[in-house]
Amino acid sequence: MTTQLAKRLNGKTVLITGASSGIGRSTAFEFARSSPQNLKLILTARRIDTLNEIAVEIVQEVGNGVKVLPVQLDVSNPEEVRGFKEKLPAEFRDIDVLVNNAGLVRGVAKAPEILEEDITVMFETNVTGLINMTQAILPEMLERNNGAGVGDIINIGSIAGREPYVGGGIYCATKAAVRSFTESMRKELISKRIRVICIDPGQVETDFSVVRFYGDKDKAKAVYAGCEPLTPEDIAEAIVFAAGRRENVVIADTLIFPNHQASATIMHRNNQ
Template sequence: MASIFNVSRLQNKIVLITGASGGIGAAAAVLFAKAGSNVILAARRSEGLKQVAAACTAAHQESGVQAGGKFTTVQLDVSDRVAVGKLWDHVPSEFRDVDILVNNAGFVLGVERVGDISESDIEAMFGTNVFGLISVSQLLVNHFKARRAGHVINIGSIAGRESYPGGSIYCATKAAVSAFNGALLREVVNTPIRVTEIQPGLVETKFSVVRFRGDQAAADKVYEGLQPLVAQDVAEEIVWAAARPPHVNLAEILLLPVNQASATLTYREPKKEK
């Protein structure tokens, strides 16, 4: 890992990760821990955060890196703007000089088509995927400007580049993330602040289970016949982007499994006859 990521660049850095209680956020937290960073783990599910914090502690100890290794958890719903505004009230003072923000919190609900989508689902997805990401970014970007340093890493999706049936609202939220990322990149061009969007394709986490409202069988079919990405794959790209030299900014990373070429074009191995 040291030769690939040059961990010295991440040692003692303070990283804030939203949606850190599982999936991509948790995997990224563990990799940052291995690299010697200090991590603020933020998510809605407090029980998940405790487990990830323990995994980070174990990973840091196993790495042998002497730097960093401090972890704190914050129960935070990024769609709650009041809670986001009071974030620092729940973060120990030693963690407040954040160097890297990973906007990972996000989800999709349902596969209903336009005309049949519930208002509550629309509001929930936009509340977290767009408004929440923007609220946390505004808080941290001002902090980065004052420090003349910082890195915003937004987790987008291939769905923000290419829409598909049954995903109108999710695609719209991720298109908004991409547009926001591009605007922010241009707004801070006269500063040392870096801005990155990582756009994964098919990633097998709890993502599809949530989309299908707990139907594990339906979620499994999404990945049948191919080897999808896993949380660790995306986490490695997050840490790779963060570990680049200060003058290097990976503005956009499209990350796909080898048998996926677009949002809707995949190759799947035929089912073997029994």
């Protein structure tokens, strides 16, 4: 039997940024599994070889009902974002769901020792990149449905955007900016049939901490010691659930913790 979720996603085009790993990769697979008969996926990231591999894996798993278009894109580069939409094949240009997932964290330094390059890359990716992608895709969404608009914009935030913590000043600031931008846009688009959705994960085990510690896997592993963090699949399920609701239902704001977590810094660890 076809589920209501599959029926609602049927025929849609979904664009996922940061799709080469972690939450983005899992979200691509979850969309494909949820609507395998008729779906188009646009997967973007800097690592095109990895995207090509994911595209092959998706088709092998769910079949040819899902069409996957891998596109190399660095969302922190405004020029690349500006030219992105026009370079898409015609059949992929009517985007129904934009998942702004691309983001990163660098370092645990406190002011005044935060590296300027870390500040720049976090803001350019997490904030400017997300805003520029939204502005590249939103105009066409607004034109559809006889000017009433249609589509979903799903921004991936973080508990860090709600609760700043020591050593995360810049990352927390970027995710707070995402939260503010999302809430402002939801209010600005209140007369349109465009759903603006924010999903804030708590502790999730991805390459996130490896990047934060500049590739030091031992330090990254220590972050999750004694814990059972969320998986990228957990967040992907929430993203697809939100996109698959009836058109009048908006899962506006979602905070997701693993069972051992109560805030950004309050966690139960089995070894303590």
